[in-house]
Amino acid sequence: MIDLRRLPAVSLGRLPDTWRRFDVTVRDLPLALLLVTMSLVPAFHGAGTRIGEMATRPFDAIAALVVAVECLPLAVRRRWPLACLVLVSVGFAADQMRGYHLVAGTALPFALLSAGAYLERHRRAAIAAGSVLYVVFAVALNRVGANEQTDEYVTFYLALALIWGVGAWLRSTRAAEAERRLRVAEATRTAERTRIARELHDVVTHHVTAMVVQAEAARYLVAAPERLDETLSTVTDTGRRAITDLRHLLDLLNPDHGTGGEDGGGPGRAPSAGDLDALVEQTRRAGQPLEFTRVGEAAVAAGSAESVAYRVVQEALTNVLKYAHGSRAAVEVRYGEKEITVEVGNDGSGSRAAAVGGGGRGLTGLSERVAALGGEFSADPRPGGGFVVRARIPSGSAS
Numbered sequence: 001m002i003d004l005r006r007l008p009a010v011s012l013g014r015l016p017d018t019w020r021r022f023d024v025t026v027r028d029l030p031l032a033l034l035l036v037t038m039s040l041v042p043a044f045h046g047a048g049t050r051i052g053e054m055a056t057r058p059f060d061a062i063a064a065l066v067v068a069v070e071c072l073p074l075a076v077r078r079r080w081p082l083a084c085l086v087l088v089s090v091g092f093a094a095d096q097m098r099g100y101h102l103v104a105g106t107a108l109p110f111a112l113l114s115a116g117a118y119l120e121r122h123r124r125a126a127i128a129a130g131s132v133l134y135v136v137f138a139v140a141l142n143r144v145g146a147n148e149q150t151d152e153y154v155t156f157y158l159a160l161a162l163i164w165g166v167g168a169w170l171r172s173t174r175a176a177e178a179e180r181r182l183r184v185a186e187a188t189r190t191a192e193r194t195r196i197a198r199e200l201h202d203v204v205t206h207h208v209t210a211m212v213v214q215a216e217a218a219r220y221l222v223a224a225p226e227r228l229d230e231t232l233s234t235v236t237d238t239g240r241r242a243i244t245d246l247r248h249l250l251d252l253l254n255p256d257h258g259t260g261g262e263d264g265g266g267p268g269r270a271p272s273a274g275d276l277d278a279l280v281e282q283t284r285r286a287g288q289p290l291e292f293t294r295v296g297e298a299a300v301a302a303g304s305a306e307s308v309a310y311r312v313v314q315e316a317l318t319n320v321l322k323y324a325h326g327s328r329a330a331v332e333v334r335y336g337e338k339e340i341t342v343e344v345g346n347d348g349s350g351s352r353a354a355a356v357g358g359g360g361r362g363l364t365g366l367s368e369r370v371a372a373l374g375g376e377f378s379a380d381p382r383p384g385g386g387f388v389v390r391a392r393i394p395s396g397s398a399s
Helices: 006-020 024-040 061-076 081-098 103-118 123-143 150-221 225-253 273-285 304-323 361-372
Strands: 290-295 329-335 339-346 376-381 387-394
Touching (some): 024 061, 061 103, 081 123, 103 150, 150 304, 273 329, 361 387
């Protein structure tokens, strides 16, 4: 059975979004029509703004025209604010000089506020011209019998100036908010470019280093066909894995990212500590002696900590392959309730791989990643030789 009580709530919930999709002219029209309607109601005749002591004139055909000139331009107060202000001001002047004193006079503050908020060009010229025309209006109004005191005109002018000032303040606030959003968007783009650059560095450096080391070793295996075939197969597998990882990374730039993908993980799947076994095995196949210890189990809500832990191990092992290939290395990953601790070290007994360079960007990027999660990172030489990388990564955040 349909619960009819829910239908109005659903409709009303969609109204704001539907209303904002309309053109600004359509959205501003109801205010104009409301003032027109109120001005045409006999009970409100003569109940509008009154400047001076002129007697109220009965409503006639000219009054209807004045109402239209004063109110209807409000429909374009945001699209053409200057034109709206000019027309409303003309209607307001006619209203006062003929003594109608219509509710339509309320349109003047709205038009002035909108001009202050939305007028983009010739603002100073508009203020100067408006001030001069106001003096002309005051003189003309007194000549037709308003008999208003000068201080009253000044007070009314200051009230109009205050309304313009409120509009100008709204304009500056809107501009400041737009600038803030631009800065946030630029910072977001920069952060995203940095993140993608780090991912590319991690993927390309590790796999290419492994392939270079394996290819270098293949030179010396010409006399051992079985081992040569195994080494070349390892190079091929490493290349395929590199292509897969790069495809996942490039899928992040795809507008349809997350709609499906191969390998069960979907496009752009972030590496996790659960992939460490494959990483360790790949490093071993590159000829690197490696001891791997895992203590505990990854928490379900480890979030980004798993991915960062994987990258720490990956970068550390890449550096071992590049700078201490063949040395005794060890990887230890400990999962706690609130953090993941990683330690990767080697004894420095190996040799530097040929034709493999590096600029130190990997460790710097890792330090920034770990710090972003509130953790600690260090990469230091060992007193007895070798190098050790340590990281303490708080877990539980999906950031």
